[in-house]
Amino acid sequence: MSEITPYTLDVPQRDLDDLAARLDRVRWPDEPPGSGWERGVPRARMKELVDHWRTGFDWRAQEARINKFPQFTTEIDGADVHFFHVRSPEPDALPLIVTHGWPSASADFLDMLGPLTDPRAHGGDPADAFHVVVPSLPGFTLSGPTRDTGWNVARIARAWAELMDRLGYRRYGVQGGDWGWPVSLGLAGIAQDRVVGVHTNYLPSPPGDTEGLTQDDLERLARQKEYVSAPAGYWVMQSTRPQTIAYSLADSPAGQLAWIADRVTAWTDPAIGVDDDRLLTTVTLYWLTGTAGSSSRLHHEAAGSRGGLPACPVPLGVAVSPHDLVRPVRRLAEAYHDVVHWTEFDRGGHLPALEVPELLTADVRAFFRLVR
Template sequence: MPAKSIMPNRREVIATTVALGAVSVLPSALKTAAADTSIRKFSPNFPQHQLHDLRNRVRATRWPDKETVAGDTQGVQLATIQKLAAYWASDYDWSPMQARLDSLPHFITGIDGLDIHFIHVRSKHKDALPLIVTHGWPGSIIEQLKIIEPLTDPTAHGGSASDAFHLVIPSLPGYGFSGKPTAPGWTPTRIARAWAELMQGLGYTKYVAQGGDWGNAVTETMALQQPPGLLGIHTNMAATVPAEISKALAAGTPPPASLTPDERRAWNQLDDFYKNGLGYAIEMNNRPQTLYGIADSPVGLAAWMLDHDIRSYEMIARVFDGQTEGLTRDDILDNVTLYWLTNTAISSARLYWDNAHFPAGGFFDPRGIQIPVAVSAFPDEIYQAPQSWAEKAYPKLIHYNRLPKGGHFAAWEQPATFSAELRASFKTLRESI
């Protein structure tokens, strides 16, 4: 079904809503299917009893036996999750994140029958470039909070006025504060159309898009759809794996002898992920509704989210061992707590089921994008895309950089580097406007 058109007076609705001061809406009060296409101001508040219940549930966790191996090959280790739980139950405080969320302009609008939440921060610099940034799983809008100031106010963060962006940061359907679909079909293809409609409705006639994880699938699909005004995209989890490489990995054959060192490293990373890191995706692809345990147990939810990819897990384990990394203990628990408070463990998982049942190609398969693309390749991503593969996948590659540090949650882990990458990536597109 094609998306409904957005009312042409949306910008006036924003101005009026902000001026009048809209009434706060609790996340639990959001409609799952909305026909109201106006833009409404939104305050993401939670009752205190939900936070007390969360802490009590963490304290009441029934623990399994310790893993029977020395390493993490059986999954999230008992010592790691118990350290997380002890901090969550006794020392963690949601209120700083609540204050951070309160400081930002949130909105809700109906697109294609569903309430879509988004943060919309306009730069003070008049020539700022509009940018829509999309998170993935097990991420959320919390992934992007650290890049808001550097991108919208670059002069205060080592940049110039010509580096400024207007930022739009939506929550995926079924995630965070967006509505939860009540019927299947909210695939990256449908979300991409919704995002284009959102940008059009906000009055942005020329803009760029960015994403990683599911955000990359949505962003690359937007590039394929070529909606009016989309100038180019940036990805930190590029889909560049050549068909012959995918086939060889699937068949379990040895890597081709012709691979360069960068390509061989990417092969090794992908081979490890396909063999050892896809358990969560297989379950969510096939049986997301079965995951009642992660909707009922906060610790179960945290463990499920921590086990996304091995390098992210290893980093998080080090954090709870007291080491300093790109993320803090509070960062990690802010994100898990948001999933818990919004009760989106299963609604977010259904994106995997939808994508598997309405397929549009493999996750890392080149899509044939014909508009400008920028790639930031972080070393601890699921795989660090080689420049040779990126050049073949994106005929209009305008930026490629192989970064020395950072992983799957790049904007969250390395916000200064990530912000610098976006400034460099879209510089030539700014000049062409």
């Protein structure tokens, strides 16, 4: 089946009433005196977030914000794939597929859709326009729980190639961060004749000769080694026991909130952070779609994969945020990939679409000017 169906997000009121009732009955754990973030999300912060979710957060306003942009669903390889598809008014716009990560959602990119598709209306150059496709990863939020196993990075990349074919795009750009990084490189590998370039806002350094590297380069490599050798608790749990943690997250909205808020807080620039309403929009999407478990399975599938990613077979653009999980070393990246564009942001972390959308938008435009 290759039918593409228009989609409008319209959550039944009974689901929102159920969420409110559960938030009214949160069973709070104890907390050692003087505890801070070193043990996880502090109870005071959780109570603040839960109270806002219950009494101040307007889901219907966020739903309307999401529905301002054209959305569709289609079945690919047995999975129901949701995606935004916003066409530019500019006739020569370049198609661009953008991939989110975890614990993110396609809605993270809403602030970028207007500037990317219609730069003329946002003070930019119409020559930088894109037709933008932002799918939800299979098993994540609006792409619903997947119905089978095996949804690893390679399978998602094949699904994205099929999606762009169905939309009639024969030449396009690719962008992504977090899981969007390996998916984007994988897509370029299987659709090399169609992908004009890949832009990523996350890129681990490949192995290589370290002689002559700067002190900053060596510190970047040390941080990457530390991150890989001692992964965060969420990664260990989701890559080894995704079904076990899924019961807690699917049954408790406070649990789902804490699981995501912990990572968002740790991964963002402390001077910027993420607005609570943006955070709660993401959490609510995971909660309402019941995708805590199916989104976790991607970590499990990745842990069982063999081999690393090949070199990017098309021109690569890299944006580096100062507060990201790891920061790549340019010389090592250039020895492995065809890097034609490199930007070091002066602010931001692992979620630039939410933290610094204007910087990410400008950098995507700058890179694709080189390869259109």
